[in-house]
Amino acid sequence: MSNSNQLQFSPGVFGYPLFFVMVLWVVFWVETRFNINFNSFGIYPGKLEGLQGVIFSPFIHGSLEHLFNNSVPLFVLTAALFYFYNDIRWKVLCYGLLLTGLATWAIGRPSLHIGASGVVYMLVAFLFFKGIFSKQFQLTALALVVVFLYGGLLWYVFPVDPEISWEGHLSGFFVGLLFAFLFKGNPIENKKYEWEKESYNPENDPFLKQFDEDGNFIELAKETSATDGQQSIKELTADGTKKIIKIVYSIKKSTDTKTE
16 A cells, blocks of 8 residues: 555644634734725626635635634634545645635626635535545545534525525535546555455465365364474574474383383
8 A cells, every 4th residue: 555545644734724724814813903804805706807806705704703604614624635635635725716716706696705615615515525435434434524513504505694605605515526526536545455456366375275175174284394203393583583493302111120
């Protein structure tokens, strides 16, 4: 199994998601501290100038509650992406952010759309569907954890609240589903037992050698070397070399005669 197919923890698993979330908080702090409103940099569907929000809108939030509600799932889901899907993590995150923004611009209402919730929905959909499609127990377990924690978000892909950009949620959800299909391959190699490998030869299997053709157990004779009353025993010494101990058996005839 190659190292690229093994789960490996690195500082970036938490470092990059934390940095991503911290940028959101810094932007919000700048708005609050200097009384600046960055909402005009959001996505405005149908207008060319509204395309700037494809890049900027995930970093802009309308309130502290809005920011907090996106920060926690964004950190958790991005960290899961970076740990379990190390090889494609940047492609999923960057392309997902861009495609979610473009889809929101294409289907959204004529209003400013801001916030990182579209990226959150993209990550939820990708981690869930990719885990189910992989048929790999670790990724499937991750999918179940994701749906347990954030399954309730599904309701907000529908227009249940006019104040919420359900178009951004819906866009992110379908982009994540699309990525689950597009990114082929399993990031974690399934463990194969000896009998599952192509090089496996049943005739060389020490376990199967204990059975005959009819499946009956055969007790194999122990391999010992004994000649002329001598038996050799091989042992390993502390330095790894072999030491041979010979045990010599001798029979001596008795000349004493006893009568009763």
